[in-house]
Amino acid sequence: MKIALFGTSADPPTAGHQAILSWLSERYDWVAVWAADNPFKSHQTPLEHRAAMLQLLIADIDAPRHNIALEQELSSFRTLETVEKARLIWGEDAELTLIIGSDLLSQLPRWYHIEDLLQEVQLLIVPRPGYAIDESSSEVVQKLGGKIAIASFTGLDVSSTAYREHGDSEALTATVVAYINREHLYKCQDIPKKRYQLR
Secondary structure, three states: OEEEEEEEOOOOOOHHHHHHHHHHHOOOOEEEEEEOOOOOOOOOOOHHHHHHHHHHHHHOOOOOOOOEEEOHHHOOOOHHHHHHHHHHHHOOOOEEEEEEEHHHHHHHHHOOOHHHHHHHOEEEEEOEOOEOOOHHHHHHHHHOOOOEEEOOOOOOOOOHHHHHHHOOHHHOOHHHHHHHHHHOOOHHHHHHHHHHHHO
């Protein structure tokens, strides 16, 4: 069984995350997704809210995909622990592929017990606009034992950061925007109102 493991900080999850999930669902038997705390980032929003938004994002994929699920129990600070949990669910024979954006490739060598992790999973790098795949980082990861493939799909030119910093809701799906507004999750929601009041 081919399993795609896609953990994302999803702060908030975007239409870009949704497009990746849809693409993965056509290529893997099962796509496991979860909201994660990236030790290299600071997060504004509690994990449970990010997981709830991911669930909405999955439910909203155009053609219903029955092989994508929020597997929040996989979430761990350490990806190696996530993989150990995945083995308990899908067994030793499952072929596990860890999905990461091209923006994270240079961080990989600093991940916890990276050599052990790379023995357990294959890597699929999803190109992101603005983050060229760095050949030297690829070589370092391969020397550590990484089996790297590059996705034939390039992520959308949207980001969670653009929403948090500029309130760019074009990057988000309507159900995620509604959830953010209902839960008052990000300060940037107020940006358009403030600009309007200043005029």
